[in-house]
Amino acid sequence: MCTGLEITPLLLGAMGASTLGTVLSGMEAEKQASAIANAQNRELSDFMKRNKQRSDQAYDVYNARTDDLDKSAVKADQAGAESKRNAETEAIIAEAPAAAAPTTGSAASVIGGVFDEANSKEAAKGKARREAYNRQMSFGDQWFDQGLKTADASRKIGTIADFGGFDSSMLGTYQDLAGAEAAARKRPSPIGAIFSGLGQGAGYYLGAGGKPPVIWN
Amino acid sequence: MCLGGDGGADEARKAREKAEDEAARRERRIAKGQERIEDKFAQFDGGYFRDYKNSVKDYMLPQVADQYDSAYGDLVTALAGRGMLDSTFGATSTAKLNTAYDDEKARVGNEATNLAQELRGRVETEKSNLMALNSATADPSAINAQARGAAATLKTPPSPTQVIGGVFDSILSPFLNYQVAQQNSPAPRSSTGSPVASGAGSSRIVR
Numbered sequence: 001m002c003t004g005l006e007i008t009p010l011l012l013g014a015m016g017a018s019t020l021g022t023v024l025s026g027m028e029a030e031k032q033a034s035a036i037a038n039a040q041n042r043e044l045s046d047f048m049k050r051n052k053q054r055s056d057q058a059y060d061v062y063n064a065r066t067d068d069l070d071k072s073a074v075k076a077d078q079a080g081a082e083s084k085r086n087a088e089t090e091a092i093i094a095e096a097p098a099a100a101a102p103t104t105g106s107a108a109s110v111i112g113g114v115f116d117e118a119n120s121k122e123a124a125k126g127k128a129r130r131e132a133y134n135r136q137m138s139f140g141d142q143w144f145d146q147g148l149k150t151a152d153a154s155r156k157i158g159t160i161a162d163f164g165g166f167d168s169s170m171l172g173t174y175q176d177l178a179g180a181e182a183a184a185r186k187r188p189s190p191i192g193a194i195f196s197g198l199g200q201g202a203g204y205y206l207g208a209g210g211k212p213p214v215i216w217n
Numbered sequence: 218m219c220l221g222g223d224g225g226a227d228e229a230r231k232a233r234e235k236a237e238d239e240a241a242r243r244e245r246r247i248a249k250g251q252e253r254i255e256d257k258f259a260q261f262d263g264g265y266f267r268d269y270k271n272s273v274k275d276y277m278l279p280q281v282a283d284q285y286d287s288a289y290g291d292l293v294t295a296l297a298g299r300g301m302l303d304s305t306f307g308a309t310s311t312a313k314l315n316t317a318y319d320d321e322k323a324r325v326g327n328e329a330t331n332l333a334q335e336l337r338g339r340v341e342t343e344k345s346n347l348m349a350l351n352s353a354t355a356d357p358s359a360i361n362a363q364a365r366g367a368a369a370t371l372k373t374p375p376s377p378t379q380v381i382g383g384v385f386d387s388i389l390s391p392f393l394n395y396q397v398a399q400q401n402s403p404a405p406r407s408s409t410g411s412p413v414a415s416g417a418g419s420s421r422i423v424r
Binding site for chain 1: 223224225226229230232233236237240243244247248251274278282285289303304305307308309311312313314315316318319320322323325326327330331334337338341344345348349352
């Protein structure tokens, strides 16, 4: 007599196989997900390293630029600009000297002396005026030089930023492709699915009393 | 476990390597483009701006010198006309004129420096623009052509702001005003007929 209990161990076996298959499939999927995540993280880590290098480069340029803004450097720049202007203006004046006093006859020596005195007095006032002007201009000169240095630093940092920006825009693509490669290399083993399928198939078979399933048309 | 094939792993790896190569190539192109820009702009060095500064001075200083010569002549004539050539006033006036001459030359020198700085600013702006274009296009050959075009434009520097005029007028105006007033006077003080030589100086006419 067949009570149906005879197939219990078989059913339990089928259930076990199915469960084992599901667990194995899950583990394989986890391994694949882990491989994908690792590959993507490697790309991110590489990117961060490259970004750090770029950041260091940019920081060096920036530091060099700001060093030029040290109080002593600014003072020296401005003093240099002032001396340069003074030297240039005095040189240009010496190139074409002014005429002497238009004195005549016996008065020449007397008036010549007056002229010399007046001339040196006026010349001293003129020189003081020019030097004051040059000092005023040296502030602008100094900042003009600072502007040139900033422009140069901006171009360099701009290039570094451009490289970093492009790299950053490509990061997603790199990660996707690395993930795809890892996913393909770490495909889930079919053993879990096989176990699961076998267990389920056996369950159906046993449930139908050992008969093959009827297919209704 | 692998059941035949690599599931596209190699394709994915190749695609990633290609993308990385492309990015590296882009960086090299930009770097090369920058080298070309630096190379083209190397001509705009201190010597270039010094030449420009000198050209401004060469243009403006002769005008100042001409005006000085003319003003000096006018001053001497006016002083002589008033019999004040050998006078303290004459000497002081000449000294003032000479100082004005020096001031004007210094002004020209400073303007030349300012214009050279302005030009340098333009050059730097162009260089920055080209660098930005270079990054945008990442195509060195196109940028090379643009750099050459920009360099050609920069070789035509801006003209000095103005032609100098009436530099010494303020010094001479009292003398000139005096002469004009005397010419317009209804009762000339001298019979020489020459307005310039008829100043009301200390000279006496002996008949």
